[in-house]
Amino acid sequence: MKNKITLIFLLFVGLTYAQNQNPIMVKYAETITVEDMKEDLTILASDALEGRETGKRGQKMAAAYIRAHFEELGLEAPVPLGNRMSYYQDVKLKTSKVGEIYVKIDGKKLTNSKDFLYYGKGSNTDEITTEVIFLGSGSEKEFENIDVKDKSILVINSDRMKRREILNRATEKGVEMVFVVRSNTDEEFKTFIERFGKFFSRESLGLDRGEEGKEGVGAFYISPSKAGEIVGKPYEKLTKAIESFNSGELKALKKIKPKNVQYKLEFIQKKIISENVLGYLEGTDLKDELLVLTAHYDHLGIHDGKIFNGADDDGSGTVAVMDIAEAFVQAKKDGHGPRRSILFMAVTAEEKGLLGSEFYVENPIFSLESTVADLNIDMIGRIDDRELESENYVSLVGSDKLSTELHEISERMNNTYTNLFLDYTYNDENHPERIYYRSDHWNFAKNGIPVIFYTTGSHPDYHKETDTVDKIEFELMRKRAQLVFYTAWEIANRDKRLVVDKATKEN
Numbered sequence: 267m268k269n270k271i272t273l274i275f276l277l278f279v280g281l282t283y284a285q286n287q288n289p290i291m292v293k294y295a296e297t298i299t300v301e302d303m304k305e306d307l308t309i310l311a312s313d314a315l316e317g318r319e320t321g322k323r324g325q326k327m328a329a330a331y332i333r334a335h336f337e338e339l340g341l342e343a344p345v346p347l348g349n350r351m352s353y354y355q356d357v358k359l360k361t362s363k364v365g366e367i368y369v370k371i372d373g374k375k376l377t378n379s380k381d382f383l384y385y386g387k388g389s390n391t392d393e394i395t396t397e398v399i400f401l402g403s404g405s406e407k408e409f410e411n412i413d414v415k416d417k418s419i420l421v422i423n424s425d426r427m428k429r430r431e432i433l434n435r436a437t438e439k440g441v442e443m444v445f446v447v448r449s450n451t452d453e454e455f456k457t458f459i460e461r462f463g464k465f466f467s468r469e470s471l472g473l474d475r476g477e478e479g480k481e482g483v484g485a486f487y488i489s490p491s492k493a494g495e496i497v498g499k500p501y502e503k504l505t506k507a508i509e510s511f512n513s514g515e516l517k518a519l520k521k522i523k524p525k526n527v528q529y530k531l532e533f534i535q536k537k538i539i540s541e542n543v544l545g546y547l548e549g550t551d552l553k554d555e556l557l558v559l560t561a562h563y564d565h566l567g568i569h570d571g572k573i574f575n576g577a578d579d580d581g582s583g584t585v586a587v588m589d590i591a592e593a594f595v596q597a598k599k600d601g602h603g604p605r606r607s608i609l610f611m612a613v614t615a616e617e618k619g620l621l622g623s624e625f626y627v628e629n630p631i632f633s634l635e636s637t638v639a640d641l642n643i644d645m646i647g648r649i650d651d652r653e654l655e656s657e658n659y660v661s662l663v664g665s666d667k668l669s670t671e672l673h674e675i676s677e678r679m680n681n682t683y684t685n686l687f688l689d690y691t692y693n694d695e696n697h698p699e700r701i702y703y704r705s706d707h708w709n710f711a712k713n714g715i716p717v718i719f720y721t722t723g724s725h726p727d728y729h730k731e732t733d734t735v736d737k738i739e740f741e742l743m744r745k746r747a748q749l750v751f752y753t754a755w756e757i758a759n760r761d762k763r764l765v766v767d768k769a770t771k772e773n
């Protein structure tokens with residue numbers, strides 16, 4: 267008996283489920299197929315594309331492939347370039363690598379990443395001679411006690427948070443350079459160098475905003491015995507002087523007179539251009555408002571001869587955006603074009619720190635004020651290693667953070683059309699992985715634009731050369747892409763623009 271009731275109930279639910287569906291939307295969602303996705307992803311994640319690392323040949327090849335797809339669909343090229351329009355937005359980047367960096371005490375040259383560690387950007391200089399002042403532990407009181415403008419300071423402080431304050435204060439006061447003792451013994455210092463030396467001297471990549479020297483004062487991390495050499499006294503005299511200062515003897519620090527020190531900072535910088543690939547579909551009566559769909563197409567490149575194919579990360583999101591674009595184009599051809607305009611954007615340099623999307627929001631092609639939402643997809647092709655209720659799932663992040671309506675639409679579209687298990691584990695702002703801040707949607711969200719981030723989360727092949735196309739669950743991936751399509755359709759076609767009813771939490 268009970269089973270019969272359940273059956274009738276299920277039939278009823280199934281019927282209303284189907285009845286609420288808009289057949290036009292279903293028709294175009296069904297144009298997103300496993301075959302199309304497989305074909306595109308097999309190319310994007312092939313060895314020929316060399317792991318699509320930002321600025322490298324494989325990334326350029328991937329950009330050309332996506333661009334060709336957008337052009338073939340008939341999407342407009344929206345980026346002004348001279349007197350023509352382009353699908354590419356040139357993202358200006360700059361790499362910086364440590365060149366010759368040294369410190370000289372008593373004319374004796376010390377080596378970076380061995381005798382000391384330099385931390386900071388700084389531009390190229392010839393050898394500089396600097397006057398050093400001993401500033402104890404670098405407290406506010408010590409800064410007030412001595413004039414440090416245009417001079418270098420030597421401080422002893424093993425507290426990480428305090429050291430950050432010291433650098434900020436030193437920048438404010440116009441200090442030239444900071445010498446920091448952060449370890450209590452030479453032995454401890456050696457361990458520190460072994461642990462962080464590589465990290466500090468690796469090549470870094472950032473946006474090239476054409477401005478120099480705004481990063482704040484740099485710091486040389488030195489050992490206790492080297493600090494002793496700078497003042498020409500045993501290290502203990504320095505810690506004693508701090509104790510005396512703290513017990514009221516204000517002249518204790520001034521009695522320590524460090525020698526002048528020479529240093530050189532050389533960085534090898536290179537300008538790089540990488541490409542965001544943009545395809546634009548103009549809306550009808552509400553075309554001045556814009557919905558953005560994003561996925562990053564760059565990945566990690568080649569390391570130790572191994573190609574990181576990045577099939578899931580984020581080949582999966584990239585082909586989803588390509589195929590969702592195709593569905594909307596087809597609908598428009600049949601007279602069902604979206605009322606709002608849609609920008610399909612394959613983003614570069616995500617793996618380098620969300621740089622492509624950061625560049626876009628700093629140099630938007632369409633005003634951010636008229637941008638109603640960003641739906642961002644990053645890794646939707648796998649089943650992650652968590653225990654979830656169903657394999658038929660997708661994790662959503664950010665949907666309820668800025669717009670209650672967006673969250674409701676997303677839930678309703680899923681209930682009506684895709685029936686995936688929606689997992690919100692990563693949506694918790696206190697989640698240790700901080701996913702809300704870790705893909706391209708964040709650059710939109712921080713500008714007050716509502717976002718949904720779609721992901722299926724991490725797996726053992728994440729950021730490994732084993733993230734390959736043969737491991738993709740295409741049938742599941744297709745459903746996840748369809749949920750994005752339905753949600754996009756609703757956002758683009760509803761009468762009213764999404765209401766932003768929650769203030770931006772961080773900026």
Ligand SMILES: [Zn+2]
Pocket residue numbers: 562579580616644645
């Ligand atoms: Zn990714």
